[in-house]
Amino acid sequence: MSPDGMLSIGELAERAGVTVKTVRFYSDRGLLPEAARSAGGHRRYGPEALDRLRLIRSLRTLDLPVGDIDRVLDPEDVWQEDAWEDVIAGQVKQLDSQLAALRWRQAALHLLREGTAEERADRLRLIGAxxxxxxxPDTAAPARFWRRVLPVRLPARQVSWILDAAVPQPPEDPTPAQVLAFARLHALVTMPCPPGHDWRPPAPERDPEYRPAVLYDGLGEAYELVVPALRTGRAPHEGEALDCFVSAYAHAHGARDTPGFRHRLSVTLDRSAHPVMDRYWRLADELAAPHAPTLGAAHDWLRAALDTELDDGGGADHP
Structure with a gap:
């Protein structure tokens, strides 16, 4: 250090353990203010520059971008608290995304390590797609699938809750089996329709009384009512959830909930079962969080409850 206590750029770099180029870069960005210039025009720094340079290096060690450091630290080393909170929140969000990506990559690699050569080739094709x-992975493809198969002109609020409930979210820490399930679900919802066939769910029957918005409102309520039974593993049975389920179909078609209607509904539901949707819900079940029943599981439980009631001769008490 010179007699006046000032440091040359080389002395500052040496004491901080960085290169002269690094000091010059931070100086040019305004992160490391110069105290003065020598008679020959060389940069001179005060003793406080060493502490600031070490602080900048610590922040860079945490991978904070230089632009963010400039936002949170003013020339007098005063922290800009609001900016600091925003910067840290953004960095944490970015790291969460990176960690999730690494966990998916790890699970996918474990999946590819298993099985025969033929299975690995098939899995690699699915995962790559x-x-x-x-x-x-994102959920754009399953969301497009549901927008394609839902009745037209459903209220936006209904489309929103159906998409939220029906589209499985990628697990943050997936197992190899869940990676495979998500890959298969993606392949299912994006596969082309074979010529002369329609793998989509059948369109609503042509009934002038049919009101799909009424149906989906009622189904949403029935599905919520059946969640406790699904979580406890209780067998399908008659009760409030089943009555709400049948009532949704009856009101949507301008009909009354009678024993005859329940018989016809059971037949209709059996006939409308579709292998694509059945497979979709099996895969969605594999991706669902623990104790989080899917809409498919709720629908199957209610269908089974209706069949059980009819097999037992029930339903006669409905008007």
């Missing part, structure tokens, strides 16, 4: 460079 649904990841497409994005980790974790």
């Amino acid at each position: 649904f990841l497409d460079g994005a980790l974790p």
Whole structure:
């Protein structure tokens, strides 16, 4: 250090353990203010520059971008608290995304390590198709699938809750089996329709009384009522949830809930079962969080409850 207590750029770099180029870069960005210039025009720094340079290095060690450091630290080393909170929140969010991507990559690699050569080739094809460079995968394809199969002109609020409930979210820490399930679900909802066939769920019957908005409102309520039974593993049975389920179909078609209607509904539901939707819900079950029944599980439980009631000769008490 010179007699006046000032440091040359080389002395500052040496004491901080960085290169002269690094000091010059931070100086040019305004992160490391110069105290003065020598007679020959060389940069001179005060003793406080060493502490500031070490602080900047610590922040850079945490991978904070230089632009963010400039936002949170003013020339007098005063922290800008609001900016600091925003910067840290953004960094944490970015790290969460990176960690999720690494967990998906790890699970996918474990999946590919298992099985025969033929199975690995098939799995790699599936994974490559649904990841497409994005980790974790997004849910755009299943969402498009549901928008395609739902009745037209449903209220936006109904479409929203159905998408929220029906589209499985990628697990943050997936197992290899869940990676495979998500890949298969993606393949299912994006596969082309074979010529002369329609793998989509059948369109609503042509009934002038049919009101799909009424149906989906009622189904949403019935599905909520059946969740406790699904979580406890209780067998399908008659009761409030089943009555709400049948009532949704009856009101949607301008009909009354009678024993005859329940018989016809059971037949209709059996006939409208579709292998694509059945497979969709099996895969969605594999991706669901623990104790979080899917809409498919709720629908199957209620269908089974209706069949059980009819097999036992029930339903006669409904008007």
